[in-house]
Amino acid sequence: xxxxxxxRQRITMSTLEExxxxxxxxxxxxxxxxxxxxxxxxxxxxxxxxxxxxxxREWTNKAMxxxxxxxxxxxxxxxxxxxxxxxxxxxxxxHPIHFSEGVKDxxxxxxSHGTKIYLVSGGFRTLIEPAAQLLNIPRENIFAxxxxxxxxxxYAGFDTDQPTSDxxxxxxxxxxxxxxxxxxxxxxxxxxxxxxxxxxxxxxGYGGNVVREAVLKKAAWFVTxxxxxxxxxxxxx
Numbered sequence: 001x002x003x004x005x006x007x008r009q010r011i012t013m014s015t016l017e018e019x020x021x022x023x024x025x026x027x028x029x030x031x032x033x034x035x036x037x038x039x040x041x042x043x044x045x046x047x048x049x050x051x052x053x054x055x056x057r058e059w060t061n062k063a064m065x066x067x068x069x070x071x072x073x074x075x076x077x078x079x080x081x082x083x084x085x086x087x088x089x090x091x092x093x094x095h096p097i098h099f100s101e102g103v104k105d106x107x108x109x110x111x112s113h114g115t116k117i118y119l120v121s122g123g124f125r126t127l128i129e130p131a132a133q134l135l136n137i138p139r140e141n142i143f144a145x146x147x148x149x150x151x152x153x154x155y156a157g158f159d160t161d162q163p164t165s166d167x168x169x170x171x172x173x174x175x176x177x178x179x180x181x182x183x184x185x186x187x188x189x190x191x192x193x194x195x196x197x198x199x200x201x202x203x204x205g206y207g208g209n210v211v212r213e214a215v216l217k218k219a220a221w222f223v224t225x226x227x228x229x230x231x232x233x234x235x236x237x
Contacts, residue, residue, distance in 0.1 A: 022202040023204065023229065026110075027115060030118045030173070030200070031119055033120075033121035033128050036187060037100060037103055041123075046081060046091050049095065055080050070192055071160070074158070078157075099131070102226035102230065107135050107137070118141045119131075119141065120144075123145065124146065143163065145165050170196040171195045174198075174200045175199045184199070184202075186203050188215075189209065189215065190212055193205075202220075203221075204223060205218075205219030206224070
């Protein structure tokens with residue numbers, strides 16, 4: 001084996017072990033929501049509900065793969081859906097919450113250790129809050145986007161002042177949380193999640209629902225089952 005290959009392997013192994021060490025003593029953990037905390041992509045599901053699922057999924061893959069500015073993809077998807085307030089309310093009432101396998105156990109274990117849990121998403125608060133409530137995660141621990149509606153309930157856009165409405169937004173959230181955290185871990189499936197590290201001390205790529213090739217290749221630690229993260233915590237408890 002060539003020296004460069006050996007060196008590259010050592011760097012990867014070292015980075016993985018460092019990430020695991022940070023994970024074992026994490027005091028703050030941020031979860032992406034769509035395709036990470038939850039099995040599906042909320043906006044894709046809303047689009048399906050509104051009858052424009054196929055068109056929107058294409059834009060979602062572009063956004064999560066890091067091939068375009070996130071806000072561009074978000075604007076494009078919402079212009080296709082244009083959900084009314086009534087449609088959004090009906091969707092929330094009729095759409096069951098599908099948690100990713102093992103994530104409820106992982107969140108409960110972290111909470112038992114006193115770890116602060118945050119949900120950081122490019123999705124929308126209205127769709128995320130029911131899941132957060134079931135996990136006993138405070139509403140103030142959610143960083144996500146907000147939809148706007150006209151007085152008659154028609155779609156009026158989204159709040160562009162929210163950091164997660166654009167590329168690099170999750171990095172800004174991580175920077176804010178890092179001011180009060182010694183070991184901040186970010187878990188997610190997309191490139192917008194990986195952008196949060198640094199300032200996050202460790203990024204863990206998750207592929208239990210969908211594998212983003214760019215994340216798989218670049219993440220120091222990539223898991224497809226939350227049981228792996230639970231096992232690491234149990235070994236040190």
